Amino acid sequence: MRCNQVVWQSFPVNKKTRSQLLGQRPCVLWFTGLSGSGKSTIAGAVESMLAERLLHTYLMDGDNVRHGLCGDLGFSDADRAENIRRVGEIASLMIDAGLIVLTAFISPFCSNRNMVRARFEEGDFIEIHIDTPLSICESRDSKGLYKKARAGEISNFTGIDSPYEAPETPEIHIQNYNISVQMAAEQVIDYLSQNGYF
Numbered sequence: 079m080r081c082n083q084v085v086w087q088s089f090p091v092n093k094k095t096r097s098q099l100l101g102q103r104p105c106v107l108w109f110t111g112l113s114g115s116g117k118s119t120i121a122g123a124v125e126s127m128l129a130e131r132l133l134h135t136y137l138m139d140g141d142n143v144r145h146g147l148c149g150d151l152g153f154s155d156a157d158r159a160e161n162i163r164r165v166g167e168i169a170s171l172m173i174d175a176g177l178i179v180l181t182a183f184i185s186p187f188c189s190n191r192n193m194v195r196a197r198f199e200e201g202d203f204i205e206i207h208i209d210t211p212l213s214i215c216e217s218r219d220s221k222g223l224y225k226k227a228r229a230g231e232i233s234n235f236t237g238i239d240s241p242y243e244a245p246e247t248p249e250i251h252i253q254n255y256n257i258s259v260q261m262a263a264e265q266v267i268d269y270l271s272q273n274g275y276f
């Protein structure tokens with residue numbers, strides 16, 4: 079049951095202090111796209127590039143978070159909404175800690191992503207659409223899940239029998255086919271550099 083008798087506590091050390099100590103501007107890089115679109119691979123490459131610049135980061139990935147924090151959730155629309163809500167809350171805490179947070183979740187519903195966006199200050203939430211045609215994701219099928227979904231062994235699979243709502247105005251739009259992972263990751267670094275994040 080939700081408790082309403084709770085008052086927000088402020089402390090002398092806050093987001094501004096922590097960011098200054100770390101010498102960086104915190105933000106969340108929210109990667110969204112179909113399974114197999116390249117979210118994890120590109121997020122990992124971006125995190126490496128940020129680490130080379132001595133920036134402090136944390137990468138949260140759907141497959142990993144679903145082993146722990148969200149291990150009780152499946153792939154119904156309601157469970158996906160709860161998954162994204164929890165990840166948004168954790169990302170918000172990490173931003174408060176002064177980190178640059180990278181998240182790699184399908185996050186197929188606009189309403190769920192917009193709810194997370196609304197938790198952040200203007201400019202702190204950067205939506206990155208990894209836009210890869212379903213046919214290419216399916217041909218990659220690195221985990222064999224599309225094959226299982228087509229065979230009816232997995233239900234509610236995004237792009238097959240569960241929807242993916244593409245962002246209309248993401249901050250960054252990456253068409254991740256016929257380009258290298260390095261080129262895709264550089265699009266993110268260029269955006270951050272051109273928009274004064276470092």
Ligand SMILES: Nc1ncnc2c1ncn2[C@@H]1O[C@H](COP(=O)(O)OS(=O)(=O)O)[C@@H](OP(=O)(O)O)[C@H]1O
Binds near residue numbers: 112114140184186
């Ligand atoms: N039914 C169904 N639909 C989509 N994906 C499935 C499903 N079942 C298992 N998987 C695996 O779970 C990964 C997606 O988890 P997410 O937490 O990112 O999904 S969501 O944001 O809550 O929609 C996804 O990882 P990625 O391929 O990295 O996207 C899959 O490996």
Ligand SMILES: Nc1ncnc2c1ncn2[C@@H]1O[C@H](COP(=O)(O)OP(=O)(O)O)[C@@H](O)[C@H]1O
Binds near residue numbers: 112114117118
């Ligand atoms: N630009 C690219 N060119 C070629 N292969 C890619 C590219 N981006 C990702 N891949 C490959 O596609 C597969 C799926 O990528 P992954 O990052 O696991 O996707 P997601 O996290 O969206 O499910 C992996 O085998 C990865 O190496």
